[in-house]
Amino acid sequence: MTGPMLEYPQWLVTVAMVVGGAALLLLAARFGARRRGARLLGPRAPRPRADLLPWLALVALGVALVGPRIGTRVERSSALGADVVLLFDTSRSMTAGDNPPSRLHRARRAAGELLARLGAGDRVALAAYSGHGVLLTPLSSDLRALAELVPLLDDSLVGTEGSDLASGVQAALGAFAAERPRVLVVLSDGEDPLRRGVAAPATEAARVATRVVTLGFGSEDGSRIPDGDAWLRDRRQREVVSQRDAEALARLAEMTDGAFFAADRWGELDLDAVSASIHRDVAPTAGESVERSVAAVRVAPFAALAFALLALDTLGGLSRWRGLALGASALVMLGSVSSEERAIEAHLQARPDDARALLHLGIARAERGSHAEARRAFEAAALRARDPDLAATALYDLGVTALEERDLECARDAFFDALALRPRDRRAVYNLEWTLAALATRTPPPPSARPRPDPDAERQLQPEPQPAEAAGDPRPLTPEEARRWLESVEDDARRGLRSMGQRVPSSLRPSREPGW
């Protein structure tokens, strides 16, 4: 495995700046002390004591903070199934015909056949990305239902153009909650016109112990991209030729201890091998376990070293900043930010339906600022809780976390559900009212340009007599009417998926960058 060397690379720049800044401050202080000594005592003034120990402690603390991966440790898994997210690249390049009829057709077919190969213990979720990523379904063991959804994924599913793999990976990782073998299967041509690379998504996946199995569609020769009756052209009016970026897909898999499989010119893959790769960490039978070596994150030794250095340095008297540094290093040594989460996840491995543990996991994740993961945990807790009060708490927390992410619709629904279970929850009432007020001030989306024809729905007399329902207030449906209405509604799962896919994050703005 040639995974990332650091568990928390996002801290690297900050740590380097702090350590470098501290070194400069120390040098400046030492130089100042020498000048003052020379001015007072002349050339025979003693050299000031080198303040090296605190600086070294700071370096050790910085190393601990970025989580160096040194060596390996053995991990044992007794899970009988894997949690798998199928992440579809639905960018325009996937409509290229070098895997006829198109890369996306072949990806969907491969996914369908892969679902048929997964076992009863596996749970699968669907996700897609183009200009942004979206998790379409939660993890489900109803593989047959998922297989029916797969053919509905097309290049218009996600509302924004582009190939933002990192966003797709981030959305897909939100599906994982329990501590089971996690596999992200990326079905893509790997092409990103913006060439953002795969380091960021690989690091993100590795950080949450997720292996990425990449299935590469397309060809190295490439193919033009259909654009209506013509071919897609770039700004210079040249025909765009899309090529499979096998190198990027292979690197993404390698960095996460996964595997890369390239489709042949017909878009076919060795799906038995893909399935075996997905099940690599799955115990063959109950009672057995699978062992594998994973990178060990060494935080404690460096934190301990920092602590020891500071203790040595402070034998002569504890200055304020050294005390602070000591406290910080002790905090890091005591278990770092995610130790509580890991403990809960370990507990959930044995008892995946423990709603209270899921609730605590959500709280820990929310406190860490990982809101998407927290929401998954809260949702799981609410679904599994048998105690209505516990479910209400999970839903309330879900609403609060959704508010943190400015997802007002989700927050509204969560608070509504929480109140349904615990009607006198004043906090939920207050938050719901606040959310509804916030939603009311939001500009409504434009109406659909082409409403779905609904010929089966009960329409009333026209041109006369006029229907009472159209004129007056709607009356509640009787159970029979409700049943009939449900029967008359066309079972169009594509609408639901599209609704999910069109949820564009507010941070995204229309881009002028190439978007295939």
Add this chain to the structure above:
Amino acid sequence: MVAAPAARFALVLVLALEAALGVAGDAGAQCRTQTRVEPARAFVGQRVFWTLEILRAVGVENVEWLEAPRFPSFRAAWLPGRVDPHPITRDGVVWRRSEERRALFAARPGELHVPGAKLRCGAESAEVSGATLEVTPLPDGAPQDFAGVVGPVRVVTRLEPDRIRLGESARFWVVLRGPGNLWAVPSPLAEDGLDGVDVFAERPATELDAGDDLVVRRTFRYQLVPRREGALALPPLRIPWYDPGAAAYRIATGPARTLTVGGTATLPFDD
């Protein structure tokens, strides 16, 4: 063209006279309704028409549902109502006549009942009587691939292009058209149904064309990817259906098509 304004003027005159003379409807009923289901006996899945005739007294403008009609155990499709432009006289009273219509498809055998409904008619309410339909199961002897379609089916197919190179794909449409319950028809072409061809089925679409009659159109779309060169015969598709008039099962067939595959496409510039 001259006759239309004249007729309209005559109609207004008649109505004004009727209103003045007080003969527009009897004082006790501002509306009369009559429900009928045709035919009164049907098979499961067979289309029947439910018609509500509404006679309203001249001068009554406000007619609306108090209790809308319900069709439990049926799949119901709305049909445009009919409005008689001319007043009619029945039992010595002048009425304005209109019809409310539905196409119904019974979902199960047995004596199925369409409950009554209620209309607001001017200042009064009018009851709409229920109706009963005797629904019998389809007889034995159905073909193995019979999917429950009752009523005639027309099959149209289209292949485009019909000549491609190896590595390219062709689109194949199958359109079924008829007055029956065509939404019951599954994909007539299985994904592994053509030897040497990868078949990619898209989601079928069902459209209802509600006019004087109901016409159902069900469209299946496929992408065909041949895996070898030569002339690939697409066999004629068969759609079994039941003919209630002749009490017999029949087979609708679409024409056979041939997809010619020659040469190998060179990617990416495959033309």
